[in-house]
Amino acid sequence: MIRKARAVWRGTGRDGDGDISTDSGVLDETPYSYKTRFENEKGTNPEELIAAAHSACFTMALAFQLQTAGYTPSELSTQAAVSLEPDGAGFKITRSALTLVADVPGLDQATFDKLAEAAEKTCPVSRVLNAEITLEKTLK
Numbered sequence: 001m002i003r004k005a006r007a008v009w010r011g012t013g014r015d016g017d018g019d020i021s022t023d024s025g026v027l028d029e030t031p032y033s034y035k036t037r038f039e040n041e042k043g044t045n046p047e048e049l050i051a052a053a054h055s056a057c058f059t060m061a062l063a064f065q066l067q068t069a070g071y072t073p074s075e076l077s078t079q080a081a082v083s084l085e086p087d088g089a090g091f092k093i094t095r096s097a098l099t100l101v102a103d104v105p106g107l108d109q110a111t112f113d114k115l116a117e118a119a120e121k122t123c124p125v126s127r128v129l130n131a132e133i134t135l136e137k138t139l140k
Helices: 034-038 046-068 109-122 124-128
Strands: 005-010 017-022 030-033 075-087 090-103 132-139
Touching (some): 030 034, 046 075, 090 109, 109 132
16 A cells, blocks of 8 residues: 655745645645744644644554454544654654543453554554654543
């Protein structure tokens, strides 16, 4: 399986702008720029997209872990907070902090902890990130 996205940039790093599109069409010339990345202008940025990918990947991985163990979640909600920090002359993604709230009928805390930790370790996005990954989890 291969998934594709395309980024186009016009101008300098600080004053230019660009757009991002995906083959699925979910992102279609979605704007990004210095201001969407380092300030609060409307648009997206690479770290936000990584956070979205990580939260979605982990949550789906956990759904599969739960299914294999015989549990059906009512809801799994995960937020990923990706940290971008200065690193020498550039920047580096240093951390992705996952925060999970799960409603899974009949699931005990010990099993929940084990399955959530396994999902974090086996999620393909977790495996590709060269950053610290933390997981805070709450079972309702």
